[in-house]
Amino acid sequence: MRRALGIFAIAALAYAAPVAADITIGRDILRSGDVSPSSKLFELLLKSEDARNQLQIQNEKRAALKNKRFKRVVKKVQVKDVIKRAGNNPLNQQQPLNNTTLANGETVLVAADDLNQGGAGGGAGLAACIGQQVFAAPSPTAPPEIVFVNVRVDPATLDCSVAGGQSADGDFLIFQFGTNGGVVDAILVFADVLQPDWILISPPNRFLQFVAPNTTLTLTFENRSADNSVTIRTTVLVQTGGLTTTSITILNMEVL
């Protein structure tokens, strides 16, 4: 019986030994008073005590925080961005009122490549406007005339069209024919101030440009959307033939 018990004890120890991580051997006691305050061991004990205190404080704080309640008080609300869906956007940077530009008031999201070259809608994109011409032929004897050039992209088909005329709806270029004694002496070209998206970038820093008769001038405009997400660059050629006929040709239009 005793022998069997001995074998069992040895077996139990053999099984437990590799499993246990730390083995406490003996129960000797170290008194801190016996350790010299100038010794390394004393310093280590001090560090250990600090760490234990910190941990205790942290634990106490965490325990106290677990039962704490906080009132959530709204202090500030700030609008960071507006994504237009339909109708009027009261925070539109250009026109807080009446900024519904499309009939159904919806923003149309179009890939830049589709807008440049056309896409699923069947239209040819901005490419359809390239090469188009608008003619203006005011009478030299009539009062000074203003001609608008309008570029429009159909949101459904992505077809681009250019039109000239007297309408002031959605235009971007204005040509004003100055007269001197009933004879057209100069043509002023300027971006429509009512459409502040259009900016004349070449010639640079110019708001308007005088074009003398029988001259040719290349102008470059950029149309930047309010959130700067889309920039369309348009280059036009203005040719004034004689004193009465002016043509505007779209040389290039592209989404940058």
Place this chain on the structure above:
Amino acid sequence: MIARSSLFILVALTVAIIASTADAQKVRIFKKIAAPETPPTGTELIEEMLPPDPGVAGRAITDALENWNSGDFSGNISEDFQDKSRLLDNFANDVPLDAELRVTAMRNYRPMQQFGRVGDSGNVEITTRIQVTAETEIQFNDPQRGFRRLLGTNDFVVDVTEELVPIPN
């Protein structure tokens, strides 16, 4: 033996299928599209968001948008708002004094991100970036066209900042 292992595999597969189906039947959780947005200076990103109550946040956002009526809503427009000064200038020039904005409906409340910092008062301040769809109505009298009513539906991205004020036990 083969029959027993086949039975085990069958049971395991059944359990797996039931578990996955049960997961799919849960309420659909919104997974935001990852957009790298660094926390504003001095704040830390709170990954496990605790967004404000939609009712409370909705009222606060409504109040902020309706501050448009006072004409002095600069404080409700973030410094990050594109062309903020242009908006304020055009508002002062174009919007008639009698124009009145009302938020008529709010939906699609969607907390996107949350940042936190210890505020000047010593309390924690958390800012929750929320996207919400709001319907607005503006009424005013146009001298030429008479009574005007402008409706709009827009998604507003709004930062709602809350202070966590400790309640004494």
